[in-house]
Structures are given as structure tokens and as C-alpha cells.
Amino acid sequence: MPKPSALLQGTLDLLILQILTREPLHGWAIAKRIQLLSGDVLTFGQGSLYPALHRLEQQGWIDAEWKDSELGRTAKFYALTPEGRKQLEAELESWDRLSGAVQMVIQKA
């Protein structure tokens, strides 16, 4: 089983926020979406998604609501808050800087 740390520290938050920009989703859908969009490259202990969701919720970047889901029962849907959107922008920017820098080192070394 790949450890959660296989995912770069902090990137899980970024992925969750990014995925939630389009629509509110529940945990299962978020996990599926990450798996799908990354072409099954990004895998992680799916359980570790939840502490991250709860952290983001407590920090006020996402909101949660129980709604009927396509799974046939109610599920907890997470949605981005305005503050979360700003946070996402900030994180995207720092991600760009980081990946750009790594890219540069790799090319020039």
C-alpha cells in the first residue's frame, strides 16, 4: 500500500481545492476524481483524504453539507468558500513557483 506521504506534503490540499472549484463533491467522488484525472498515477490511502477534508473545513476554506447523492443515500458534500478560492490561488501560485524551480534545476543541471 502506498503511504500517504507518497503524495508530496501539502499537495493533497491543493488537489482537493482545485477539484472542488467546479462543483461541490463528496469524499468518494473526490477520491475517484483525483485517481481518474491523474491517470491512476496519484494514489494514496483513501482514508487520509478525510483528515485533510476536516482540516480544510475547520480552516474555513471549504464548507460541508449533507445532501442526497447519486449513490442512493445522503452524503457529505464539500464546497469551496470564497476564502478557499483565494487560498487556492495562493497555493497554485506557490506550486507554480516550486514546480518551475524544480523544472529549471532539472533542465540546467
Added chain:
Amino acid sequence: MRLTRILKKRVRSLLHWSRQETELHDELALHFEQLVREHREAGLSECDARLAAKREFGNVPLVQEEARQWWGWTWLEDAWKDLGYGARLLWKSPGFTIAAVLSLGLGVGANTAVYGLMKQVMFDALPVRDPQNLVHISRSSLEGSSRTSFSLPFTRDLQAAEGIPFDGFLATSGYGQVSLVTEAGAESVNLDLVSGNFFELLGVRPALGRLFNAEDDRTVGGSPVAVLSYAYWNRRFGRDPSVLNRTVELDGRAFTIIGVSAAGFDGLNRMRTPDVQIPITMASYPSTQILGRGDWWLDVFGRVKPGVAIARAGDSLLPLLLRNYEIAGRVPKTEYQRRVRESERMFAIPAISGSEAPRSWQLALNTLLGMAVVVLLLACVNIANLLLSRASAREREQSVRAAIGASRGRLIRQQLTESLLLASLGGIAGVAMAYALSQMLVSIMVPDRAHSPLRAAPDFWLLAFNFVVAAAAGIVFGLAPAIRASRPGLLAGLKGTLAAGIGRMAMRKLLISAQIAVSVVLLMAAGLFARTLASFHSLDAGFRTDRLLEFGLDPGGYGPDQVYGFYQQVIERIATVPGVEASAVSRQRLMGGGHWGSGISVEGYTVHEGEKEPLRDAVSAGYFSAVGTPLIAGREFDTTDRTGSPKVAIVNEAFARYYFGGQNPVGKLIGEGGQQPNIPIVGMVRDARSASLREAPVPYWWIPYQHMQRNRFNALTLYARTAGDPEQIISSIREAVASVDRHVAMFSVRTLEGQLNDNLRVERALATLTLFFAGLAALLAAVGLFGVLAYSVARREREIGIRIALGATSYQAGWTVLREITIYVAGGLAAGLAIAWQAARFVESFLFGVQAKDATSLAFSCGAMFLIALLAAFLPARRAATVPPAVAFRAE
């Protein structure tokens, strides 16, 4: 915005903890079921699908734990667990818990009680507008400091002055007790005189009707209006609004009640509260005195402008004082007078809590607070000691916790939670203790509860203070043991070796030494105060204090010509009351603390300027035999001394010694200061302590009260010497007074013994509380000593058993244990002695009839502490002496 959202979430997660718990569970279950379904659809069996899902999802409880952590309340959960654990531990060792909670409660409660009184007397702001700007005006010169009396014209000068950093001045004067007569009868009330702007400048509103204004003190005798204090209105009239515009007789004159001052306002003096206030111009003094520039009788308070440094504000008033002397025509004529004038200074004393408390109170309260703090520290030391020994016992538990991964911080936190729990229990015990103790303090120190604003019940801030002190104590005594316990040698702890305990023992024994030393110091203080009290009680006052009743009368409505007749009638009527042996009057109340001095001229003696004046009094015929002061030579005043008879005087031995070199003074002439000596001395009496027991007899002279300068003083004190208990015939005396004039109330009715006890209130409070604190300290030291020895015996049981088996006698066995502590006890005693010897001078000002370095008190304190230590050591030593030798051979 985000912050409020976060806050809301946190609060919600706290309030709906269990719902959130189920939600988390549902959420994870949903995800898990989806995983299982997916695998099943991929063709796995139910069982395999579940296993695969588990692999993919990870550790469910761990995920829950991590998610919960973000709800932000895990620390609370931990604290709750620690609290439960701590409570269980305390519950399981009731002996330890009771000892710790009680000693902490006593320590905290003592502090709360003493500080509570101190706060009321010295710190609490008056319930007036901007009390921080309020100042009490005083002056000083080389003739005396802190004089707070001023004349009405000078007060008006101040009020009219411009260019000084003050927003205004008010004047007030305690008038004392007078009779208030309504249809229901006469009763005595506390009367204050206040300036017209008094309430307005203070910002005190009426609770009913109106208060005084500037018009009310414009003319002497012009505004017969009175304001009641809220407390009096409540106590006497049950807050009946119909008192408004009612006319009552006050001090013999009719006044109309125009209002009631705001609830909670008790005047500017924390020592006594007025029942009724009237304008200063309504005082029953002659108008020449009320308006006299030379008559200093008003307390003046000012309001400094905001932002002005109070310390410098008084300086700006000096020119006004000097101008006042000029207007009054008081030009210094001699070198001495010039020096006095040059030394004049004016001061503005912060009066945020009213006029300053008497020095004896401040000193006593400071001393008591110091002791309470010491007792609290001792209690802390003891609890730390108890916790340390418990920590040794729990070393194993701590090692196990550390071994399975508890961090050091977490261990400390758990121990601190325990001590804070203990502290809270101690705080609760402290509140109960504080309540009882302040009841005791107030009832010992305040003679007249009805006229005192001091309350025994703690207010909110005091309760907060109580718990903050308890919590601080909890941290102080809890931290050291907690830190120690958090770093056990892992292995040693697990093996159960007690080697680590050795160094700790030395520390605990040193703490015992400190406790013993402090106890010795407190016991010494208790001894000194007890001896002071005893020497007051055994003191010969110079008159007979038993079976003597004294009370005040103030026939305010009487003119100067009728007042003597009134008193003569009262004296005669009282003398006929069955059980009364003699009666007399005087102007100065015996043991009343007041002084009356005026200049003196003596035949054949040149009185120097600035020389201390003798004290004087005016008394009736038979006064000296009534109060029991022996006549040494000549005669005392009798019925031949009356209005219009030749002037005569009586002096005391000190007077004769000072002015006549000890010669028989009878026949010599004396007179008022600045006048010809023209009054022949007709008698000499024994020296007496008339004003207070503290004051050694000084030169004193008396004249018949009928010869007193007329129209000045109507209020006199009456004495009745009784055959039996004076309390029994008070009502008969009351009837006798009422039969002369039922509109004159008796006030301050006391037996002289009661009055003496009143005067010794501060001394008694000090002696009682110091003894209490010292006893507490000694008890705490004894408990500590007992604990250390008992622990030591338990630890060394096997060794002692071997000694006994090898032939040691039981004495030797007992001594083995005692020996290790003897040096610490002796050291503590010696240190206590040394400190007490040096520190005794700090309480010198309270002492009377005993030296600060008093060997008896010192011997008492050491002896008492030694005995207590011996008692505490006895039980463990006896246990050591009776260890059965078989113990030595029993395997561990």
C-alpha cells in the same frame, strides 16, 4: 470574516460533538462501502472485497482520530481525560486530598479575607464620578504634618480661585452622633456636614428627591434641609418614599428631608458612614465660628483637572494658604513663627477610595496580609512535598507511560491538570474559609457595624482574586513535582528501584527546616502581640474601668444659659436611679481618643513657643470620685463650683512635675494661654491615661464645666458608676434622661470596659489572627515533618529490622530515624530564632509594654515549635522502634 466562520465551526463542533462523531462515521462508512462494492463488481468475493477495501482505505480508527484532531478540541478531550484520571486518584487517597485541600483552602482563604478587607479600606474606588481625580487636601508645617482641617472662608477661597489645576473643591465634616426626633421618638444618628456642591462635584445622584446645591450653604442657618443616606433610609424607613418633605428634629432643630443619596454611596470616610447629611452652614456652632477664618474644622476634597499630576497639584494651593494668613492678619511676629510659616506646605492626597485609612489599620492589614502570604507559601510547600512523595510512589506509572510513548510535555500536562484540580478544590475551600475569616475580621475590627461600609461578603473581583491565587498556587506547587516526575530514569522506574528518591529526601528535609523557621517567626510575632494585649489589660489606667457606664448627650436646642441646668438635672436624676452610685459629666470622653489642648500660662513658669501644651478638660462636681481617679492633694470640684463661682482648677501629678518641679501645686495660679494666670489650683489627682491606653499620662488640667467658655460645646459625656452590671440599668438611665427632656437621645452608650475593648480592636485582631496563622504554620510544618519521617521509616524498615535483629534497642532504632531529621529541625529553629530576632523591629509600632526583642516570646515560640516537632516525630519514631526483626528476613 474567515475568523468568525472558524470560530462558529469550532463552537459547533464542541456543541454537537456526538453528532459530528456519527457524521464522520457515516461519511467513512459510505466511502468504505463504495470501495467494497467496486471490488465486488470487479469479481471478488464478499470477504476478499472487504479485505481489499481495507487495504486501500487504511486504518479506520486512525483516520477518525486524525480527522477529529482538526475539530480543534482534542486538547479539551485530553484535559477531560486527565481531569477524570486526576479526580479518581484524589478520590482514592482521601487522606492526601483532605490534607492538601484543607491546607490550601486555609492559605487561600486567609489571603482572600485579609485582602478583601484591605481592598475595601484602601483600594476600592468610591462610587462617584471619576474617583481617580479626587484628592484630599492636607497641609503640614514643622508644627505637625498631615493636618486636614481648614476653615470655611479658606474653602471658599479655594472654590473661587482661578488658574489652579482643580475643577472644584468640596468641604465636609463629621459632626458625630446627634438625636433625630420623629413622631416615633428619639434615636441617635451619625450626622455629617457637607458643602452645597458636595454631591454635585462628586457626581452622586439622588435616589429620591433632590440633593444639595450651591444655594444650600450660602447663609448660616439659612437652609434647614437634610439628605438621608440610602443605607439609613433603607434601614430606618424601609425605603418609604413618603419621608420626602417630612420635617424631623435633628440636634434640637427642625430639618426638612429633601432627598436620599444614591445607593452604595457611603460618604468619603471608609471608617464611618453618615446616616444624615446637612449643609455645613447648618452646623449648630455659633456663626462666628462657622465663618471664622481662624476656625479649622472642615475636611476639604478637590477634583484635579484631568491629566494633571496629583503629586504636584498641592503646590499650587500654597499661595492661597499664605494669603489666607495675611487676610486673617496672622503675621509672624517671632523668629519661631517665621520658621513655622516658611515650612508650610499644601498636599493633594489621592482619595480614590476616600480619606486615607488610619495608619494603625494600614499597618495591621499589611502585617496580616504578609502573614497570610507566608501561610499560603507554607501550604504550597507542604502540598509540593506531598506531591513529591506521591511522585516517588508513581514513578513506575510514569515510566510505563513514557515507555509506551507519552511525550514529556504530555506527562507534565497531566500532572499539572491534577494539581490545578487540587487547586480548584482548594479555591472552593478558600471561599468558605475567606467568608468565615472575614466575618471574624470585620467583627473584631469594626466596632459599629451599622455605621461601617465594610462588608464581610466577598464581591465578584474578590472571588476572582481567590481563584487566581489558588490557581497560581496550584501551578507553583504542581510544576516542580511535575517536571521532576516527567524525567524518570526509564529503567530505574520500571525496575522499581528507589535510588532516585535519595536526593529528593534532602530537598524535602530542607523544606521542613524552612517551614520550621517561618513558624518560629510567626509564633514569635503571636507571642509579642499576645503580650501586648495582656499588658494593655493589666495596665492601670488611673481610673476604675469596671462598672462604669458612659454615654453622650447633645441637647442641641438649648441655649448657652439653659444647657448647664439641663446637665445638672440629668446628673441629679441619674444619681437617684437605683443601682447608680455616682454620676458626673465631662467634655472629653474617657478613652474616646480625643484631645483638647489650648495654651497655658503658669505662675512662675515661662511657656516657650512651640512647647507642648498640656491637655485639659471640663468636668462636673464629683467627677474624679465617680470615675475613680484618686485625689492626691487638695479637694475635687463640688457643688460650690458652679456658674459664676470663683474660678478653680485641678491638675494631675504630671502637670505638677512639669511646671512646678514636683512641688505641691495647690494654691498656685494658672491660666489660659496668653492670659494672666488667675485660676488657683485647688487639687491634684493621680496620673491617668484618659484619651487612650497607649498614651502615657501627660500634664493635664481641669476646670468645672460651668466655667467653660460659653456657647461652644453642648455635647458632653455622662458617667454613671453602678453597683452591679451597668448593662442592666441602661434602660432605667434612659428613662431618667427622657424625664428631663425626651427629645435628647443618648448616643454611644458604652461601658468603659466595652470602650476599652473597642480601642483594642486592632491589637486584638492582630493577636488573634497572628496566633491563628502561626498555629496554622506550625501545624503545616508538623504535617510536613511527619510525612518525611513516616516515608523514611517505610523506606528503611528492612534496615531497621536488621539493626534490631543484631541487638539494637528500641531507643537506638527510634533514634536512627530521628537522627537524620534532628539537624534539620535544629537548623530550622536556629534560623527562625535569628530571623525573628531581626524582624521583630518591623512590628515594633504595634507593641506596648513589651520589647520587640522579647526573650519570653522568643522562648515561647521556640519551645512551642520544638514541642510540636517532637509530637510530629513521635509516631514515626515509635513505629521504627517497634519494627519486628522478622521484617529483615522477609524477601522483598
